[in-house]
Amino acid sequence: MPKSIAFHFENNTKQAIDPNVVRVRLVPGKESMLVREGSIRRLEVGTGIEVADMTRRKLVLVARKVIAEARAHSVQKLSVDIADFSFPHLHLKDEDFVELLSVNMELANFEFVKYKSEPKEGWKFVREVFVAGCKSKQMREALLRGQIIADEVNACRALANTPGGEMTPKLLVVGARSATKGLLVKVTVLGEREMKKLGMGGVLGVAKGSDEEAQFIILEYKGGQAKEWPIVFVGKGVTFDTGGLNLKPSDAIYEMHMDMSGGAAVIHAVVLAAKLRLKKNVIGLVPAVENMPSGSSYHPGDVLKSLSGRTIEVLNTDAEGRIILADGITYAKRYNPRLVVDVATLTGAAMAALGQRCSAIFTEDEKLEHILRELGEKSGDYVWPLPLWDEYEEEIKGTFGDVANVGKTRYGGAITAAKFLHTFAKDLSCPWVHIDMAPRMTSIEGEYLAKGAAGAPVRLLVKLLEQVIL
Ligand code: BES
Ligand code: MN
Numbered sequence: 001m002p003k004s005i006a007f008h009f010e011n012n013t014k015q016a017i018d019p020n021v022v023r024v025r026l027v028p029g030k031e032s033m034l035v036r037e038g039s040i041r042r043l044e045v046g047t048g049i050e051v052a053d054m055t056r057r058k059l060v061l062v063a064r065k066v067i068a069e070a071r072a073h074s075v076q077k078l079s080v081d082i083a084d085f086s087f088p089h090l091h092l093k094d095e096d097f098v099e100l101l102s103v104n105m106e107l108a109n110f111e112f113v114k115y116k117s118e119p120k121e122g123w124k125f126v127r128e129v130f131v132a133g134c135k136s137k138q139m140r141e142a143l144l145r146g147q148i149i150a151d152e153v154n155a156c157r158a159l160a161n162t163p164g165g166e167m168t169p170k171l172l173v174v175g176a177r178s179a180t181k182g183l184l185v186k187v188t189v190l191g192e193r194e195m196k197k198l199g200m201g202g203v204l205g206v207a208k209g210s211d212e213e214a215q216f217i218i219l220e221y222k223g224g225q226a227k228e229w230p231i232v233f234v235g236k237g238v239t240f241d242t243g244g245l246n247l248k249p250s251d252a253i254y255e256m257h258m259d260m261s262g263g264a265a266v267i268h269a270v271v272l273a274a275k276l277r278l279k280k281n282v283i284g285l286v287p288a289v290e291n292m293p294s295g296s297s298y299h300p301g302d303v304l305k306s307l308s309g310r311t312i313e314v315l316n317t318d319a320e321g322r323i324i325l326a327d328g329i330t331y332a333k334r335y336n337p338r339l340v341v342d343v344a345t346l347t348g349a350a351m352a353a354l355g356q357r358c359s360a361i362f363t364e365d366e367k368l369e370h371i372l373r374e375l376g377e378k379s380g381d382y383v384w385p386l387p388l389w390d391e392y393e394e395e396i397k398g399t400f401g402d403v404a405n406v407g408k409t410r411y412g413g414a415i416t417a418a419k420f421l422h423t424f425a426k427d428l429s430c431p432w433v434h435i436d437m438a439p440r441m442t443s444i445e446g447e448y449l450a451k452g453a454a455g456a457p458v459r460l461l462v463k464l465l466e467q468v469i470l
């Protein structure tokens with residue numbers, strides 16, 4: 001795995017005399033170039049736009065492009081003057097602005113190389129960045145804080161990228177334990193025996209077809225006052241989704257080792273809360289299963305008894321995520337939460353609706369919806385709302401069970417999935433948000449992120465923890 005960038009603020013002689021340090025300059029054209037002037041090298045990075053057209057969204061990409069171009073030119077040491085990145089018309093606060101720079105530089109410096117042989121000339125990662133213009137202590141702290149956040153997002157990407165053969169529910173537990181090592185995060189794991197005792201028929205039903213035992217991972221970080229109600233995150237931890245007996249077609253199975261991305265995001269969001277010492281109580285719940293076809297699989301037509309007592313009529317074994325999340329959401333009740341957020345690579349339909357540039361969010365709380373959209377812009381984990389209207393509930397009425405796990409038509413699949421979860425979230429006595437992050441499971445061309453898991457929405461969850469005043 002690449003090491004994180006070493007940022008230096010002592011931007012003086014050392015850098016001036018080291019010929020390996022390449023100075024970065026932004027230029028308005030599209031092209032980027034490595035230019036030599038005597039013994040000094042300069043990396044000209046094309047922003048592709050005029051200064052006046054810069055937006056926060058574009059600045060995110062520019063910060064990443066600097067690193068992408070440095071790597072493409074095998075440059076390992078950079079120097080940047082943050083004044084070059086400052087666009088006064090954006091009215092960014094100094095700290096906010098440097099955090100944006102370091103987060104995105106670090107995200108662009110990540111690549112999942114764990115299973116690749118190192119080339120003779122070594123990996124092309126940026127090792128050191130000399131930063132000029134971080135005037136205050138607050139700015140320097142913000143820059144390093146951005147790095148802590150991005151390192152955790154990258155750890156989340158590595159976890160999600162791990163192939164299905166090496167990422168079973170038990171290995172996800174190992175991942176959660178090692179991510180929380182040395183931190184004030186308590187990890188508790190329920191196995192199938194404990195889940196049976198509790199009556200988690202949803203998780204157990206989906207897990208039936210797999211040789212791998214299901215695990216229910218609980219992470220607890222108590223940074224707030226003891227009596228303060230916690231924020232609970234529930235993450236979908238399907239370590240591999242074949243579809244089960246409703247087997248997916250070949251092309252659709254590829255990448256389904258990343259179906260635990262919501263769980264990975266929840267694990268690393270709790271870790272970040274601890275690393276940033278946020279004064280909040282945060283619980284992470286990750287039901288982890290493998291969805292497999294076999295002689296012991298759950299069948300279409302099976303009726304499962306969920307932890308809530310409601311029965312789930314399984315019409316399609318490939319709509320497994322919502323079934324395990326239902327038990328997760330019900331389990332959240334015991335914490336007397338002030339807010340419950342579930343995160344899941346839940347539906348291809350969310351991708352059909354929104355493309356791959358934002359996650360879908362669903363909530364009845366308009367204030368929260370507004371905050372999330374704002375924090376989406378701020379964090380770079382963009383989101384867009386879809387409705388939870390009552391009318392959609394008709395579609396998931398069960399015939400032989402209380403609620404069916406898929407809708408009657410193939411339309412609006414992201415919404416019927418959300419309504420299914422809503423059935424269970426209604427038992428909560430606090431606001432609830434569902435984040436369908438399937439659109440953001442993997443990075444896309446042009447965002448200067450390595451192929452594979454994008455690490456959404458860790459940054460958003462952390463911003464939410466910082467903000468939440470419910
Ligand atoms: N994990 C998938 C959704 C998914 C697909 C996420 C592609 C990321 C990329 C989920 O479990 C699933 O299979 N959903 C089905 C639901 C359908 C059976 C109602 C889908 O979206 O097709
Ligand atoms: Mn599925």
Ligand code: ZN
Binds near residue numbers: 321345346
């Ligand atoms: Zn799935």
